[in-house]
Amino acid sequence: MTKARIIKTSIVxxxxxxxxxxxxxxxxxxxxxxxxxxxxxxxxxxxxxxxTPFSISTGLVLxxxxxxxxxxxxxxxxxxxxxxxxxSVILLALFMWKMPIYAVAEDDILLNAVFGGVLxxxxxxxxxxxxxxxxxxxxIVMILxxxxxxxxxxxxxxxxxxxxxxxxxxYDWQTALYTLVALYAATRVIDTIHTRHIKLTAMxxxxxxxxxxxxxxxxxxxxxxxxxxxxxxxxxxxxxxxIVITRYELFNLKKVLSETDPNAFTNIVQTTGIFxxxxxxxxxx
Numbered sequence: 001m002t003k004a005r006i007i008k009t010s011i012v013x014x015x016x017x018x019x020x021x022x023x024x025x026x027x028x029x030x031x032x033x034x035x036x037x038x039x040x041x042x043x044x045x046x047x048x049x050x051x052t053p054f055s056i057s058t059g060l061v062l063x064x065x066x067x068x069x070x071x072x073x074x075x076x077x078x079x080x081x082x083x084x085x086x087x088s089v090i091l092l093a094l095f096m097w098k099m100p101i102y103a104v105a106e107d108d109i110l111l112n113a114v115f116g117g118v119l120x121x122x123x124x125x126x127x128x129x130x131x132x133x134x135x136x137x138x139x140i141v142m143i144l145x146x147x148x149x150x151x152x153x154x155x156x157x158x159x160x161x162x163x164x165x166x167x168x169x170x171y172d173w174q175t176a177l178y179t180l181v182a183l184y185a186a187t188r189v190i191d192t193i194h195t196r197h198i199k200l201t202a203m204x205x206x207x208x209x210x211x212x213x214x215x216x217x218x219x220x221x222x223x224x225x226x227x228x229x230x231x232x233x234x235x236x237x238x239x240x241x242x243i244v245i246t247r248y249e250l251f252n253l254k255k256v257l258s259e260t261d262p263n264a265f266t267n268i269v270q271t272t273g274i275f276x277x278x279x280x281x282x283x284x285x
Contacts, residue, residue: 011130012088018123020095026116029103033179037065037136039163059093066135073139084132109178117182125193199271202243205229206264209239215260219252
């Protein structure tokens with residue numbers, strides 16, 4: 001296993017642990033629902049446990065809900081992304097099963113909502129940033145984010161209205177409002193960590209333009225503009241490769257540069273806006 005895969009696997013494990021802590025220590029004890037499929041799993045298990053003689057864990061419901069989502073992700077987001085995402089779901093279900101449900105802040109629902117939402121969002125944001133997801137809604141949001149190129153948190157806020165309405169109708173509207181607090185905290189944190197919609201312009205001055213161009217095209221689905229350049233001090237003829245990427249792809253760009261031309265001079269600047277064609281899809285495998 002390569003160093004990058006070891007780091008990615010470790011991030012997925014840590015992200016799942018953050019989510020499990022958010023559920024079992026904050027959200028579930030306070031009856032505050034999370035966002036996405038995790039919230040749907042919470043709601044489903046609560047309905048089964050409260051209104052039927054049967055009992056089912058949130059983690060198991062979450063695992064079952066993610067099977068069709070894994071198929072969707074395999075078709076639209078790639079093999080590696082889907083495998084890591086399903087691995088994250090299995091870990092979350094395992095952590096929630098093994099970790100006891102304990103109320104850290106027993107009498108303060110607001111504290112539970114805020115801390116639960118923030119911890120859950122840290123787990124989701126970390127996992128998304130490293131090219132995986134925590135499954136469920138993340139997969140749907142990633143597909144929409146790639147198609148429309150908008151902040152992921154915006155889609156989380158839009159798609160979770162049903163959870164808030166259902167929690168209010170089945171329990172009480174105060175619970176629904178606290179769920180909204182948790183959701184708002186989560187979306188803000190996710191947008192801070194997961195920055196795929198932020199654009200960067202890389203100006204790469206290299207003496208290996210052909211090799212670097214091939215490597216960049218293999219790793220990044222981006223257009224490249226070549227501009228002749230000449231070193232003032234060395235008087236050496238070089239080329240400048242101009243490429244616009246998302247901030248999410250900066251890790252891959254650094255990796256390509258270090259492997260192909262570690263001596264290339266690269267200037268990275270944030271791009272305010274783009275007019276014209278910009279490919280929204282990028283490789284996740």
